[in-house]
Amino acid sequence: MPPKAGDAVPDVTLQEGTPGDEVKLKDLFAGKKGILFGVPGAFTPGCSKTHLPGYVSKTDALKEAGAEVVACVTVNDAFVAQAWAESAGAVGKVHVLADPHLELTKALDVVLDAEGKLGTKRCKRFSAVIVDNTFKAFNVEPDGGGLTCSLVEPTMAQLKAA
Structure with missing residues (x-):
């Protein structure tokens, strides 16, 4: 249970x-x-066009709402996660963290069976x-992959209330 x-x-x-960092x-x-x-994977359409960019573009508003740290976790290796962070303009705004062995993903009970589409669990x-x-x-x-409650706006509202 999450x-x-x-x-x-x-x-x-x-x-x-x-990987050493x-x-x-x-x-x-x-x-x-x-x-x-958390996102299913770096460079996937919803993650790259909507999810991560929403948090990157709202960095100042998140800070004003009280965020001292914003982090994204992706089931990729560290090199892919870093390349994605750089391409998205996230460096210095959002920590893009690699979870290549699904350690955090399993601990939070948010494993997505994406073997059919992405070749592995995400x-x-x-x-x-x-x-x-x-x-x-x-x-x-x-549904594990939609773009509603995990987007920046509803999460920022919860941040303000915390």
Whole structure:
């Protein structure tokens, strides 16, 4: 079952930039308020045209709403995640974190069976508001891949309320 308000952020290590650049999720959100969102994969249409660009374009509004950190997790290797972050203008605005072994995806129970379309299991689209390593809100797209509750606007409204 995916996390609910009050649950702790799982203790997992992701990658940012290269496979050797590890990011502990608990360190990223320790003492901070922010947003974590997940996508099925870098360079896929919905992720590249709508999901990540929405968060990148609203960076200033997210900061005004209280976000100290905004992070995106994708089930890709660190090199692909970094290339995607660069191509989307996300560097310095949104941490694009690689979850190549689905560690976080499994811990959050948001595994998407995308073997038919993408060749492997991926991450369902989700968004979460986190305050000091505690989930204040967690949203999973009903079909795992849609673009409704995990987009920037509804998540920013939850951030403001947290």
